[in-house]
Amino acid sequence: MLAIRRRLVTNLLPIVQTRAHKMEENKTDGIFSYADSLLSLELPGGGKLKESEVTTLCYEFLTAGVSTVVSSLQWAMANLVKYPDVQAKLFKEIERVTQKNGGVINEEDLKKMPYLKAVILETLRRQPTIHTLLPHRVSEDISLEGYTIPKNTYVSFMLVSMGLDGKVWQDPLEFKPERFMGGESGTREIKMIPFGAGRRVCPGMGLGMFHLEYMVAHLIKEFEWKVVAGDEVDMAESMEMDIDYVMKKPLQACIVPRK
Incomplete structure (x- = not known):
């Protein structure tokens, strides 16, 4: 340091x-x-x-938002290499939305790609780059779900545990973007908070999501991403730098131009 x-x-x-x-x-x-x-x-x-x-x-x-976005981008692309059916479905959505303007992806087009957003959200649920939020201190004695939390107690939120909770998510270890297309993800409950929540939510949440959606969309639109022969995608993680979790074995992929 x-x-x-x-x-x-x-x-x-x-x-x-x-x-x-x-x-x-x-x-x-x-x-x-x-x-x-x-x-x-x-x-x-x-x-x-x-x-x-x-x-x-x-x-x-x-x-502040560079390393986490880079890590999340690599995790997203790793999942798309590992699950070619998800990649194919995403490519069809991108083609459908961009065919009217010659294949160019504009910022407004991203709002018309719900499956793209679902892929990003599922990546953040399954492989959050930060496993715990910054600790918060309780300003007064409070009772929560039968637990008494005394004043001035520091509380940490385990993001990775929330995303993998089998009581909340069906098949939590599976990569299924479809869960964010309605139903399981819900709209009234907080089931995951990769950017935090409330008054202390990450101020870069909108920009971070935009960067991830924009870059993933372009990478999938221009190239087909395949597994390198004899080198399966290794989803093991490691915290070697800063505070974010990265792929222990960086992604290797065979990239084929779409055109």
Whole structure:
């Protein structure tokens, strides 16, 4: 962690300092950036953020949703390689929606692809990249399902356990996007929370889902993804970097152009 911090400071701190000097000299070329907003922020009670704090916040802004989206994308494609029938069904949906505009996938087209969204949601249920949410602290004594949770107790939510709960999901170990096409997934109950829920829900949820749907749609539209001969898809997971769970054995696939 110390090595990561040193690399972060080496790469970003000079950029923040340069921006601070430009603000002092009023040479920002009429652009007001995220770093500018942090450097000009007045803290409650007076004072400003330190340059090291601004550097950390800029790093979070740039990378908070990157590793999790990349991991989820690889898990989604691994499932589509492992289950060619699901891939074929998804490709038919993409073809049907895009045939009117020459095969181009626009943002609005994604809303017309429910099976695509179901594939992403089933991936997030079956292989959530983060297994536990950030802990929350109870502000007062509370009773929940017969359990007493005292004030100031830290509570963690096990996302992976929720997604694999046999009392909630039928055949929880199976990859079945159809469960999100209505019925089992439900609309009134919270059965999985890969982005959290309530006031502390991930602010990047919409962007993360858009990135996953957009990239998966293009990868399936342009290529057929097949298992490499003699190399079956290994769905074992590992937490080696950061906080997200990745494929222990990175996906290897035989990619064939559709056209």
